[in-house]
Amino acid sequence: MDIGSADLERAVCARLCGGTARLTCGVVAAARRHRVHLLLAATLSSDERADPETADLSRELRTAAALDARCERDLRELLEALAAAGVDALLLKGVGLAHAAYSAPHVRPRADTDLLIRRHMLVQAERVFAAEGWTRPTEREVELSAAQRHYTRPGPAAALQHLDVHWRIANPQRFANVLSFDEMRGRAIGIPALGGHARTLGAADALLLACVHRVAHHGDEIQLLWLWDIHLLIQRLSPSDREQFLSLAEREAICAVCWRSIELSRHYFATLGASELAYELRERAEARNEPSAGFISDSRLVSVLRSDLAVLPGWHARLSLVAEHLFPSCAYMRSVYPAWPAVLLPLAYGYRMVRGAPKWFARR
DSSP, rough: OOOOHHHHHHHHHHHHTTTOOOOOOOHHHHHHHHHOOOOOTOOOHHHHHTTTTTTHHHHHHHHHHHHHHHHHHHHHHHHHHHHHTTOEEEHHHHHHHHHHTTSSSSSSOOOSSEEEGGGGGGHHHHHHHHHHHHHHOOOOOOSSOOOEEEEHHHHHHGGGEEEEESSSSSHHHHTHHHHOHHHHHOOOOEGGGGGGEEEEEEEHHHHHHHHHHHHHHTTTTTOOOHHHHHHHHHOOOOHHHHHHHHHHHHHHHHHHHHHHHHHHHHHHHTTTTHHHHHHHHHHHTTSOOOOGGHHOOOOOOOHHHHHHHHHOOHOOOOOOHHHHHHHOHHHHHHOTTTTGGGGGGHHHHHHHHHHHHHHSSSOO
């Protein structure tokens, strides 16, 4: 029988919530698509660990634990080096959630390590990255269209480790300054497993970021891993955390964006406390017109650009934003179009604009 993807997703959710239904190949494949397969692996019984259909999951879980231990050591050394250089850093998203919200960090997959620093510390931080063996690939030099840089380093098992360094919590201008570094730093919590300099967001800030991230950066994509993050964070909220979260969402006019993510968590995982939280957010969202709500229904890049232009103050900033999108550096263009002779590089800019135009109007 051909089981639909919605049925498979429901089976994955039921298992994550404590169910004991059999894990078929289809259910495991759906879990992989949604990046919650390691969470499923952690629920395997002794019989399932010997079952050919799920034995791979068990092996992957052991491998993930070993790799995570190695990466933890490297991250601890990096955080110590940054602290020694006077660079204050916060762990964001995957790595922070893995240690603060999950029963074991290795069951929460993440493709990179996200750090948040103050913008004026970026040069000093890059000196530390270089000394620790991190290199930055050629990428666009931007300030307005993105607020992050990427670095790589050889890791265990011949894989590359990825570091994503932010100085704002989101790239779209509508969400860029929702939470400042100093505000989050004041409410941050420690991660003892990663050393004395490891800190991540408190529960209210982490939940706000999780709600914003999936809408602002991923077009309201339904990925069970992100919704499971939200599910766990809601359950960690103290009464004061809950009020702080609601107050922040209202202050920054993102109640509708937060409501959407909370409601999806309730729908997929029957999250305890989500119904009441979603009701509060919806009431507050309906009481005002929130421009950020447009990101839920229209995630096209051209719409994001239109929103950015509306938020930025003055024509100089707006023209700078457009220039960042249309005219990246020559070094970046040479890396993207290495076969083009230098004399034809101006034509490469035009080619890039024409070729990239359709994606700006496509729904993500």
